[in-house]
Amino acid sequence: MGKYDALADLLLEVIREGGGGGRKKDANLVPVGISNRHIHLSQPDLDTLFGAGYQLTKTKDLSQPMQYACKETLIIGGPKGAIEKVRILGPVRNETQVEILQTDCFKLGIIAPVRLSGDLQGTPGITLIGPKGSIYLSKGLMIAQRHIHMTPEDATRFGVIDGEQISIQIDGLRGGTYANVAIRANTVSALECHIDTEEANAMNLTANSQITIIK
Amino acid sequence: MGKYDALADLLLEVIREGGGGGRKKDANLVPVGISNRHIHLSQPDLDTLFGAGYQLTKTKDLSQPMQYACKETLIIGGPKGAIEKVRILGPVRNETQVEILQTDCFKLGIIAPVRLSGDLQGTPGITLIGPKGSIYLSKGLMIAQRHIHMTPEDATRFGVIDGEQISIQIDGLRGGTYANVAIRANTVSALECHIDTEEANAMNLTANSQITIIK
Numbered sequence: 166m167g168k169y170d171a172l173a174d175l176l177l178e179v180i181r182e183g184g185g186g187g188r189k190k191d192a193n194l195v196p197v198g199i200s201n202r203h204i205h206l207s208q209p210d211l212d213t214l215f216g217a218g219y220q221l222t223k224t225k226d227l228s229q230p231m232q233y234a235c236k237e238t239l240i241i242g243g244p245k246g247a248i249e250k251v252r253i254l255g256p257v258r259n260e261t262q263v264e265i266l267q268t269d270c271f272k273l274g275i276i277a278p279v280r281l282s283g284d285l286q287g288t289p290g291i292t293l294i295g296p297k298g299s300i301y302l303s304k305g306l307m308i309a310q311r312h313i314h315m316t317p318e319d320a321t322r323f324g325v326i327d328g329e330q331i332s333i334q335i336d337g338l339r340g341g342t343y344a345n346v347a348i349r350a351n352t353v354s355a356l357e358c359h360i361d362t363e364e365a366n367a368m369n370l371t372a373n374s375q376i377t378i379i380k
Numbered sequence: 381m382g383k384y385d386a387l388a389d390l391l392l393e394v395i396r397e398g399g400g401g402g403r404k405k406d407a408n409l410v411p412v413g414i415s416n417r418h419i420h421l422s423q424p425d426l427d428t429l430f431g432a433g434y435q436l437t438k439t440k441d442l443s444q445p446m447q448y449a450c451k452e453t454l455i456i457g458g459p460k461g462a463i464e465k466v467r468i469l470g471p472v473r474n475e476t477q478v479e480i481l482q483t484d485c486f487k488l489g490i491i492a493p494v495r496l497s498g499d500l501q502g503t504p505g506i507t508l509i510g511p512k513g514s515i516y517l518s519k520g521l522m523i524a525q526r527h528i529h530m531t532p533e534d535a536t537r538f539g540v541i542d543g544e545q546i547s548i549q550i551d552g553l554r555g556g557t558y559a560n561v562a563i564r565a566n567t568v569s570a571l572e573c574h575i576d577t578e579e580a581n582a583m584n585l586t587a588n589s590q591i592t593i594i595k
Binding site for chain 1: 481482483494525547553554555556557558559560577578579581582583584
């Protein structure tokens with residue numbers, strides 16, 4: 166190993182350890198939440214798919230305050246194929262949004278962009294099939310960009326701000342780093358790093374894992 | 381941003397650029413090969429599953445010399461479920477080996493370790509079902525550890541050795557780094573970084589992508 170590589174390795178090691186007066190690594194640990202493909206519905210779309218005035222049935226609270234998994238599922242379909250039993254998450258939102266995995270794009274025959282939740286402009290559409298009707302959404306299909314929910318107090322503690330994009334480090338044989346993880350800091354969030362099942366599997370992360378913010 | 385962070389960022393930037401006399405980043409580019417779940421069979425197991433003296437039918441050459449995808453597929457099964465149409469790769473090997481995705485572990489009900497190809501000791505077994513018979517393998521199930529095939533000349537050029545574990549960098553919105561990528565350098569290899577479909581999807585890599593060795 167040449168002098169340059171030796172220097173580079175040593176510098177990286179020191180930086181990862183946080184330096185003498187820097188952050189402690191443990192202080193930057195964040196629990197992981199793993200999302201499979203799922204759907205957020207508007208009330209008008211819920212009415213069309215399940216019948217007028219339909220109310221979603223909560224089966225499990227999610228870690229984010231007020232958010233829950235529902236008993237109800239839908240079939241989603243594109244020009245090449247369909248996927249059954251896609252879970253609906255509640256409560257209803259202003260706009261319907263369908264978050265899928267990269268692998269689902271091949272099955273459906275639709276290329277979905279990587280987007281932050283709520284950023285629907287220019288996203289492709291998809292067909293939703295429910296027990297009482299179906300809808301062709303003109304937009305709303307995306308692969309969720311990885312992000313970390315936190316309170317403003319958490320953000321201060323981590324030295325980050327809402328909207329910032331940071332990197333996260335994952336330890337272990339299948340470890341590494343994910344770049345461009347968006348910080349979503351507000352007063353109705355609980356601290357959790359949201360990734361999808363493919364991102365979790367690629368780094369061997371489970372619901373009990375923690376990641377480290379490395380900026 | 382404090383002085384420590386500013387210093388850390390600058391150092392990382394300089395290191396990534398390879399320094400004044402260091403490696404140029406472009407010189408470390410490696411094409412990507414993406415593997416779905418697949419099976420390598422021994423001739424005795426091929427005989428049991430397809431009939432005595434059976435020969436595999438090549439449908440497509442793979443990028444590694446002498447390796448090919450076959451027309452033949454198998455069903456693989458565990459205590460919780462089965463997966464159909466798992467592709468066999470040829471030619472036959474000394475030992476049968478089944479490489480699956482992390483997501484398949486949930487479906488099959490078997491926890492498979494991350495291993496390098498050929499390192500079968502202590503791996504779990506799985507049932508293989510073919511048109512003429514079935515086998516309960518006592519070992520051979522794994523999730524492939526990501527690795528880079530290359531010639532000894534490539535290894536010299538990259539400054540790595542066979543068996544070394546390096547990191548790779550992936551650019552783009554879904555970019556990041558994967559650690560513990562094993563170097564497999566020998567005279568019968570073509571330069572290619574092998575990852576599985578979940579690792580590819582998590583970083584938005586395709587068959588046309590390239591990654592950068594960053595050590």
